[in-house]
Amino acid sequence: MPESPIRKLSPFAEAAKRAGKKVYHLNIGQPDIETPEGMLNAVKNIDFKVWAYTESEGTHPYRNKLATYYNKHGYNISADDIIVTTGGSEAISITFMTCLDAGDEVIVPEPFYANYNGFANQSDIVVVPIMSHISNGFALPPISDFEKVITGKTRAVFICSPNNPTGYLYSKEEMEALKALVLKHDLFLFADEAYREFCYDGQTFVSPMHLDGLEENVVIIDTLSKRYSACGARLGCIITRNKEVWHNALKFAQARLSAGMVEQLAGEAAVDTPNEYFEKVHAEYSHRRDLVVSALNKMTDVYCPNPGGAFYVMARLPIDNSDKFCRWMLEDFSYQNQTVMMAPATGFYTTPSAGLNEVRIAYVINENELRQAMICLEEGLRAYPGRV
Amino acid sequence: MPESPIRKLSPFAEAAKRAGKKVYHLNIGQPDIETPEGMLNAVKNIDFKVWAYTESEGTHPYRNKLATYYNKHGYNISADDIIVTTGGSEAISITFMTCLDAGDEVIVPEPFYANYNGFANQSDIVVVPIMSHISNGFALPPISDFEKVITGKTRAVFICSPNNPTGYLYSKEEMEALKALVLKHDLFLFADEAYREFCYDGQTFVSPMHLDGLEENVVIIDTLSKRYSACGARLGCIITRNKEVWHNALKFAQARLSAGMVEQLAGEAAVDTPNEYFEKVHAEYSHRRDLVVSALNKMTDVYCPNPGGAFYVMARLPIDNSDKFCRWMLEDFSYQNQTVMMAPATGFYTTPSAGLNEVRIAYVINENELRQAMICLEEGLRAYPGRV
Numbered sequence: 001m002p003e004s005p006i007r008k009l010s011p012f013a014e015a016a017k018r019a020g021k022k023v024y025h026l027n028i029g030q031p032d033i034e035t036p037e038g039m040l041n042a043v044k045n046i047d048f049k050v051w052a053y054t055e056s057e058g059t060h061p062y063r064n065k066l067a068t069y070y071n072k073h074g075y076n077i078s079a080d081d082i083i084v085t086t087g088g089s090e091a092i093s094i095t096f097m098t099c100l101d102a103g104d105e106v107i108v109p110e111p112f113y114a115n116y117n118g119f120a121n122q123s124d125i126v127v128v129p130i131m132s133h134i135s136n137g138f139a140l141p142p143i144s145d146f147e148k149v150i151t152g153k154t155r156a157v158f159i160c161s162p163n164n165p166t167g168y169l170y171s172k173e174e175m176e177a178l179k180a181l182v183l184k185h186d187l188f189l190f191a192d193e194a195y196r197e198f199c200y201d202g203q204t205f206v207s208p209m210h211l212d213g214l215e216e217n218v219v220i221i222d223t224l225s226k227r228y229s230a231c232g233a234r235l236g237c238i239i240t241r242n243k244e245v246w247h248n249a250l251k252f253a254q255a256r257l258s259a260g261m262v263e264q265l266a267g268e269a270a271v272d273t274p275n276e277y278f279e280k281v282h283a284e285y286s287h288r289r290d291l292v293v294s295a296l297n298k299m300t301d302v303y304c305p306n307p308g309g310a311f312y313v314m315a316r317l318p319i320d321n322s323d324k325f326c327r328w329m330l331e332d333f334s335y336q337n338q339t340v341m342m343a344p345a346t347g348f349y350t351t352p353s354a355g356l357n358e359v360r361i362a363y364v365i366n367e368n369e370l371r372q373a374m375i376c377l378e379e380g381l382r383a384y385p386g387r388v
Numbered sequence: 389m390p391e392s393p394i395r396k397l398s399p400f401a402e403a404a405k406r407a408g409k410k411v412y413h414l415n416i417g418q419p420d421i422e423t424p425e426g427m428l429n430a431v432k433n434i435d436f437k438v439w440a441y442t443e444s445e446g447t448h449p450y451r452n453k454l455a456t457y458y459n460k461h462g463y464n465i466s467a468d469d470i471i472v473t474t475g476g477s478e479a480i481s482i483t484f485m486t487c488l489d490a491g492d493e494v495i496v497p498e499p500f501y502a503n504y505n506g507f508a509n510q511s512d513i514v515v516v517p518i519m520s521h522i523s524n525g526f527a528l529p530p531i532s533d534f535e536k537v538i539t540g541k542t543r544a545v546f547i548c549s550p551n552n553p554t555g556y557l558y559s560k561e562e563m564e565a566l567k568a569l570v571l572k573h574d575l576f577l578f579a580d581e582a583y584r585e586f587c588y589d590g591q592t593f594v595s596p597m598h599l600d601g602l603e604e605n606v607v608i609i610d611t612l613s614k615r616y617s618a619c620g621a622r623l624g625c626i627i628t629r630n631k632e633v634w635h636n637a638l639k640f641a642q643a644r645l646s647a648g649m650v651e652q653l654a655g656e657a658a659v660d661t662p663n664e665y666f667e668k669v670h671a672e673y674s675h676r677r678d679l680v681v682s683a684l685n686k687m688t689d690v691y692c693p694n695p696g697g698a699f700y701v702m703a704r705l706p707i708d709n710s711d712k713f714c715r716w717m718l719e720d721f722s723y724q725n726q727t728v729m730m731a732p733a734t735g736f737y738t739t740p741s742a743g744l745n746e747v748r749i750a751y752v753i754n755e756n757e758l759r760q761a762m763i764c765l766e767e768g769l770r771a772y773p774g775r776v
Contacts, residue, residue: 007444007642028441035439043650044432051423051618053416056395086474086622089644097510102490118643122485123510230439232649234474254395255506256477260648261620262431 008323012330013341022338023330024365024373029164031311031364033229033284036277042269043262054261056253058084058237062264065271066237073196075209081241083249084259084267088194088223088236093119095219095238098249099156099188100125106156106190107149109141111314111348111355113164113192126153129350134316134358137305138166140174143181156188157181162195162205162309165348165360167289169199169308175206182217188245189214192221195310197278200286203308215241226311228270229281235263285311288363288370295374296361299381313361314345320386322346322359328384335379338372357388396711400718401729410726411718412753412761417552419699419752421617421672424665430657431650442649444641446472446625450652453659454625461584463597463608469629471637472647472655476582476611476624481507483607483626486637487544487576488513494544494578495537497529499702499736499743501552501580514541517738522704522746525693526554528562531569544576545569550583550593553736553748554702555677555695557587563594570605576633577602580609583698585666588674591696603629614699616658617669623651673699676751676758683762684749687769701749702733708774710734710747716772723767726760745776 009027016023057063063079070077085091092115100106102124108116110129120127130145132138146157157178161170170178182189191208199205208218223236240246289306292313296304301318319325322344329339343362345355363370381387397415404411445451451467458465473479480503488494490512496504498517508515518533520526534545545566549558558566570577579596587593596606611624628634677694680701684692689706707713710732717727731750733743751758769775 030441032438034437039439040434040437043434046428046431049422049428050420051427051616051620053418053619087644090474093644102512115643115645118640122640122643124490124512228439231441232439232646234646234648252506252510255503255510256475256481257503258620258622260622260651262650263648 008347009326009330009341012327016330016339020337021334024338024340024369024376026361026363026365026373027341027343029226029311029362029364030231031226031229032366033281035230036228036270036273038269038273039228039230039233039266042266046262046265051261054258054264056258057250058082058259059264062267065268069271070209070239073207075207075239077209077239077241081239081246083238083246083253084264085236085238085253086256086259087234088192088221088225089115089119091221091223091236091238092116092192093122094249094252095190095221096120096123096125097252098245099219103153104155105151105153106158107146107154108158110350111138111165111345112158113160114347116158117350127350128154131351131354132166132168134303134305134314137307138163138168138314140170140177143177146181150185154185154187156190158190158192160192160194162198162307164195164310165312165343165345166314167307167310167312169203170206172204172206175208175211179208179211179214183213187217188219189217190219190221194221194223194226196222197227198282198285198311199309200289201308205309209239217242219245224267224270228273230266230270233260233263233266235259235267285363288367289313291367291370292361292363292374295371299378302381311363313363314358315361316358317381318387319357319381319384320388321356324386325384326359328386329380333380333383335376338376340373340376340380397714397718397729400715404718404727408725409722412726412728412757412764414749414751414753414761415729415731417614417699417750417752418619419614419617420754421669423618424616424658424661426657426661427616427618427621427654430654434650434653439649442646442652444646445638446470446647447652450655453656457659458597458627461595463595463627465597465627465629469627469634471626471634471641472652473624473626473641474644474647475622476580476609476613477503477507479609479611479624479626480504480580481510482637482640483578483609484508484511484513485640486633487607491541492543493539493541494546495534495542496546498738499526499553499733500546501548502735504546505738515738516542519739519742520554520556522691522693522702525695526551526556526702528558528565531565534569538573542573542575544578546578546580548580548582550586550695550697552583552698553700553731553733555698555700557591557696558594560592560594563596563599567596567599567602571601575605576607577605578607578609582609582611582614584610585615586670586673586699587697588677589696593697597627605630607633612655612658616661618654618658621648621651621654623647623655673751676755677701679755679758680749680751680762683759687766690769699751701751702746703749704746705769706776707745707769707772708776709744712774713772714747716774717768721768721771723764726764728761728764728768
């Protein structure tokens with residue numbers, strides 16, 4: 001099991017803090033946004049006496065509520081198409097175990113969320129990366145690139161839109177191209193939609209659930225973590241209209257008994273979160289994105305595409321090695337006793353030496369801190385001995 | 389992935405209820421005992437604004453609290469020996485993935501908790517059963533039986549004491565015999581201690597953590613589910629003084645990010661549960677056990693050993709097939725419009741046709757209902773066409 005690349009820098013961040021430096025955490029997807037009051041009140045207002053197991057597939061009331069949420073988004077599903085999971089993490093691992101055997105292959109456009117590797121590893125599944133590029137903002141690679149790597153072992157294509165780590169939002173045309181691909185080769189299409197609610201500039205989110213004819217192919221992976229800034233609730237789900245997949249996934253869900261009971265009560269309340277909450281959060285993230293993208297592109301020899309969603313950007317920096325640079329920022333650099341922690345992009349690629357001059361920046365801190373962090377980064381780039 | 393054997397009967401129980409029968413649920417380990425007020429109050433009194441990830445190994449305050457709990461039980465550990473997990477289920481799966489590779493073997497006295505099979509399956513680990521017998525109350529099988537099945541692929545022995553499904557409590561002598569075995573063959577010793585607090589008749593619980601010289605071998609698997617009747621909290625942990633195991637387990641914990649935040653706050657409160665709570669629960673379970681064991685042994689041709697712990701008994705019944713019998717009780721039988729749901733013991737054995745005349749009974753309902761359930765069972769045994 002490889003170490004989580006996002007965690008590798010943690011000891012250096014701890015040391016920097018012990019040395020009295022202020023560290024701006026742009027390295028992880030833990031937003032500062034407040035969790036909706038309705039969810040927290042649901043926790044505070046529990047009135048049971050026995051904290052019991054729930055049904056392995058999730059409680060009926062919660063799955064019913066979820067179905068209304070998804071149908072508002074045009075998914076046309078019922079509660080019986082949902083299995084509630086312990087976070088998006090478990091949704092991914094159950095999906096892998098259900099749909100792929102040891103040695104089977106899943107194609108994933110890279111860069112991709114590093115923990116996909118961890119879950120694939122656990123089930124001896126092979127992740128086959130397809131390169132996407134910063135030069136076109138990490139758009140879907142040409143379908144011909146997918147075709148080239150399809151083998152008799154290929155079982156699925158795995159996408160994430162809006163994307164972590166790139167923020168890229170797949171267009172309707174790109175989704176249609178993927179549909180044709182998976183139908184042609186009879187593959188599953190796994191879609192991680194953790195960032196569904198975060199699309200900017202009036203762009204429309206397109207889910208494979210919006211496309212006809214994919215009923216047997218699609219497995220949606222979802223989580224409350226980002227949508228409601230409730231990462232610590234560890235509540236997600238799998239959605240599929242493929243009944244065989246659903247029933248097989250249930251067996252894995254039964255082995256671990258159930259997801260959390262209190263969280264599912266909070267999840268019911270979450271579906272009733274007023275629109276104003278999302279409007280406010282949306283405006284905040286959109287504003288932060290503009291700030292970060294603009295600040296980065298003003299720095300000498302830095303390039304940052306303007307992504308359509310999520311709360312991440314990938315930036316190309318004039319550096320020799322992003323692992324070294326991010327560590328140097330924590331260990332050896334400070335500006336007015338502050339520094340910035342970022343995620344080296346190398347951790348999001350499996351192709352060797354890809355991402356060496358890229359970092360992922362999560363805009364999960366407030367505007368004033370973001371401004372300070374951008375100044376720090378610019379000063380850091382000026383001072384870095386490995387600048388190229 | 390095989391279906392969870394405990395769930396196979398659920399559709400028949402549902403049908404029985406729809407037909408208006410009262411079903412006594414003696415089939416699952418979901419107690420009716422109330423969760424300690426302190427835990428529930430910790431949930432009601434949350435005062436954070438962002439429901440955030442915690443450290444992957446668990447929060448410092450919670451692990452510190454846990455260490456005080458275990459040290460009160462003589463474990464001599466620190467917070468750094470603990471990794472907090474999403475229930476005992478995840479503790480088992482992470483332990484398997486950390487200590488065994490695909491094809492490796494773990495020896496488990498059978499009958500054993502059926503989901504061990506599920507988790508082994510997920511990692512292509514081979515469970516090698518060693519038969520224990522109802523005739524001696526499911527005591528530890530002779531060490532020579534373990535020796536016979538040890539191969540170059542054997543990596544671990546996995547025990548559960550007090551045992552699910554048998555209730556058997558391993559003695560100091562049995563634990564010492566296991567110690568000698570694992571040291572001789574350089575094996576891990578995994579111990580599922582979910583029922584640690586439930587030992588009756590003044591018998592003493594012995595953990596492998598109480599034995600010197602096993603520091604590198606032992607991994608303890610624990611959960612709050614049974615101890616505090618908090619199954620739906622999904623909070624457990626791994627304890628090991630083997631630093632390599634701890635660090636490798638942490639990588640799996642990091643891949644899934646963290647256990648629940650609210651649960652860990654409740655877990656801190658749980659450690660402060662007053663002794664009176666346990667005394668009351670202990671007296672209740674002990675009383676129920678006496679009632680069930682006595683009622684069963686009074687039935688014609690029924691035998692039930694008197695187990696030292698947990699809240700299960702295994703009973704030998706005069707029946708042809710426990711799967712058929714348990715299903716028949718739900719589908720075709722009622723006494724005063726009531727019936728009983730039990731777990732066929734076949735699900736706890738991997739050896740074919742073992743457990744055909746045994747059932748597991750969980751005494752997780754109140755005394756009056758238990759009495760009614762025992763009457764129903766006796767009447768059912770009289771009427772069952774497959775009686776032998």
